Amino acid sequence: MDASRHTRSLDIPLHRLDVPLPHLLPFAIGTFDTIGALSRANFPHRHTFYEIVYVTGGHGAHVLDSVQRALHPPQLCVITPGQIHHWADAEDLTGHVVLFNEDFLLSRTQDVAALRALSRAPGHAPGGQAAPVEALLAEMEAEYRALRAGYQKLLRASLQILIVRALRSCSSAEEAAPHSRAAEGAAAHSRATEVTADFTRLLRLPGGTCRSVDSYAQELGMSAGHLHALVRQSTGLTPGGLIRLQRTLEAKRLLTATTMTVRQVAGAVGFRDPAYFCRFFRRETGMSPGAFRADAGGNHHDPRIESIAAGPDGS
Known part of the structure; x- marks a missing residue:
C-alpha cells in the first residue's frame, strides 16, 4: 500500500499520508526504497503531513520553497505541511524518511514550533548528532516493522528525541535567519500554519468532525473565507478537506478498535445517514x-511489511 495518495491542488501535486494496515497510526518510516519513488520526486509538490529526511548518500540538491541547497551527506531535511519541495538532479539517494501527521504529535505545540523552525532551510549537516540520529532512526524503523507491544508509544517518544537532536544540529545562525524578503514570507507562512494548527487541534477534540467550517471560523475569531485561505495556504487543502480527512481517520479507528456498528460509527463521525x-x-x-x-x-496474522509503496506513489 502507498505511503501517500497523490492529488492535485492549484496545479501543484499534493501528497496525503496513507499508511498501510495494520499500522493505523498517522506515521510511517522507511528508506527511500521502501517508502517509494515519490520520496525522490524531482517535481515541485507539497504534503498534508510532516516529513523528516536524513540523507546518508547521493548527490544533487534539495529545493524547499524555492531555496536550493546542494546535498552533502549526511544531511537532515524537514518539510512541514504546505511547503513546496523537490529533489533537483538527485541521484543515488539513500537514507531514512519519516512521515507523520500532526495528530501523531499529540498536540505538543513545542514540537510543532521546533519543526517549523527546522523547515526554514532546505537542509543542514547533522554535525555531532550524526551517529545518535542514525542509531535512533534505525531503532525507530525496527520498532515500526516488528510491531512489538507498546511500539506506538516508543515511536512517539523517539520522534520527540529526534526533533531535539535535529534542533541541536541546526545551530548555524545563517540557516536559522532568512533575509528580509524571505522573513516576510516566513511570517505569512507562520500565521497560516498557526491558524491551521489551532483548527486541527479543535478538529481532533471529541465531536470535532461533527462541526461545520463556519463554527470553527467563529471560534477562531475570523470569517470562514479567511480560515479557508489560511488553511489552504498552509496545507493545500480546504478546512472541509481536513474535516473529511479527520472523519476518515476516526472512522478507521472506530471500525478497527471497537465493536460499534457501521450506523454507530457513522453517527460518531458526523453522518446522520449511514x-x-x-x-x-x-x-x-x-x-x-x-x-x-x-x-x-485479517492482516494481523502477518504484520511484516516488505514495502509500503508497491507502486510509483511513495511519499
Missing part, C-alpha cells in the same frame, strides 16, 4: 466500512 457515510468512506478509502473492518482484522 448509507451516505458508506459512500463517503468508499470514496475516501476505496473500500466499504465492512470490508475495511474485515481486512483490518
